[in-house]
Amino acid sequence: MAPAVPGTLERPHFIGIGGAGMSGIAKILAQRGAKVAGSDAKDSPTADALRALGATVHIGHAAGHLADDASCVVVSSAIRADNPELVRAAELDLPVVHRSDALASVMTGLRSIAVAGTHGKTTTTSMLAVALSTLGLSPSYAIGGDLEGPGTNADHGDGEIFVAEADESDRSFQKYDPEVAIVLNVELDHHANYASMEEIYESFETFIGKISPGGTLVVSADQPGAIELTARVRGRSQLNIVTYGESETADVRVHKITPRGLTSEVTVLSGGRFLTFTVSVPGRHYALNAVAALAAGIALGIPAHNLASAIGSYTGVKRRLQLKGEAAGVQVIDSYAHHPTEMSADLEAMRSAVAEGTRLLVVFQPHLFSRTQELGTEMGQALALADASIVLDIYPAREDPIPGVTSELIINAALAASAAVTAVHDKSAVPETVAGMVKPGDLVLTMGAGDVTDLGPEILAHLTDSGPAN
Structure with a gap:
């Protein structure tokens, strides 16, 4: 196992170990025999999978989570300078390795x-x-x-x-x-x-x-x-x-x-x-x-x-037009699309795949204030490809709010493109809102790079219990 930077990856500590990019490198290092540790904001199946490989995963971020024998700290660009574990790494004079350097190392x-x-x-x-x-x-x-x-x-x-x-x-x-x-x-x-x-x-x-x-x-x-x-x-x-x-x-x-x-x-x-x-x-x-x-x-x-x-043996990736299930005659599919090109492509793909007459409803969660500021108009235009859309508040991820940048930018663009669009600010209200809009035979697409993916099972559960209102 080759080190990415001076200071080996034999005992790495990952800040944000549950993230898609970080967890993958941590898994490979653990499989190669490294003593892997790390922390994440919340527990998850990914954290459990890492523990099964022998990694130590802490929930929450605290200076005490960083072990004294750690050989380096691995970070992504999403980790802020005031993260307590990163601050502690500086106090210990530990090498800080960017995720990309760690990945380059395991590819060597x-x-x-x-x-x-x-x-x-x-x-x-x-x-x-x-x-x-x-x-x-x-x-x-x-x-x-x-x-x-x-x-x-x-x-x-x-x-x-x-x-x-x-x-x-x-x-x-x-x-x-x-x-x-x-x-x-x-x-x-x-x-x-x-x-x-x-x-x-x-x-x-x-x-x-x-x-x-x-x-x-x-x-x-x-x-x-x-x-x-x-x-x-x-x-x-x-x-x-x-x-x-x-x-x-x-x-x-x-x-x-x-x-x-x-x-x-x-x-x-x-x-x-x-x-x-x-x-x-x-x-x-x-x-x-x-x-x-x-x-x-x-x-x-x-x-x-x-x-x-x-x-031909490839069967898909989670969140890439992934069928989450069917309830009351309504299929729910999850899409990671968050850029207008991706949104249009996935909506056109579903149009070509479903039977004529099937209505397509999108639950869209914008991702990042900066992306919405630059591409909100194009996002709204893409939503015009659906029969109806629900637009949630912006998922901030790593960003702070930008004054004047809200999901209203997308909604106004969608309305200008003659799209049927509804704003829902309370994510917990989405299942009931969807049930009031769909009828048997319709397809619901949850779309975005944030936690909108969590809504698929909730929509299915609500439809199972109450059925569509139409």
Whole structure:
């Protein structure tokens, strides 16, 4: 196990160990024999999973949680400087390791695939992890969401391949040196860290510059930002570029995407051969994610026909159009979409997957004040794709409020786009509000990156007890 920085990761203490990115690294280190400890704001199944691997997990943040024998403290960009455990680390003169450095460390010495892009990273990383596992290659992986099959976001495998979700939000993906990098799309997001598209492009260019000599960039041939990025980096020495998508110029070209209910059948042309395989989630964007995964695997030398077949064994990631259940004839599905492009893609996917005449109701929770300030209008316009929407207050996550920035920005934009939208400020009132709006046969989509996901089971329970009002 190689250290990320001076001061080893043999006895790391993770602040916020239950987070999607942090918990994955902690799991891998625990599986490799490290003495892992950490803290999180609340208990969770993730905390229990870490304890089962031998980790010590404290609930709440306190200086006393940091053990005297800790070798370093691992943090993400969400951890504030006044966190008592971080303050205590400074008093003890312990090395502070950023999450990205820790992940770079556990990837050292392996053939790595880093999956980047404004949208679709978790799904694409997951497809690769599942496909490679199905082929018996025993990859290690670190993903920003739990796989439906194994039910985990990370694993230490015995093989030589490591698949990692590469986060651009805080530029941390610039720490990795992958053999293969995937760029799915490039759009303006994470407004607290990027002031312009030019800064976004520069960040992605730096990421691509870290690809190991002779390595491969797999990049969309369709998405405008990805096309611009490709033009900027084409011609770099010792970089192979493989494009994928529906464009006639794509190296791995999508020939056909056929919706089949909540799945899709995809046919691609690669190396002069047609390959057809199944994607277990609906929608064109998920099909294209699968093609990106296919192209990356081929770049590592895995036979295309084997990989295409194995991708069919992928069964989804929690919160990516995940069916939560059905009650009183109403299906409830959960979506992590929080950027307007993601919202539109998931709504269009559900439209293509459900029967004609099915009504689609969205319960949307905006994520971050900065994102709402910049993209609230586009969020409201995306909600016009639903038959009706409920909009909650903004989930702040790591941010402080911005004066004048509320979910009203989204609601006003939705109303201007002729959408049927209702504001609900009390999250506990949502199940009853939904029951008053739906009828048997409808579909409810809970959408957002915050705790809106908790509402799915509550809506189902209310419908089971009381039924729809209509």
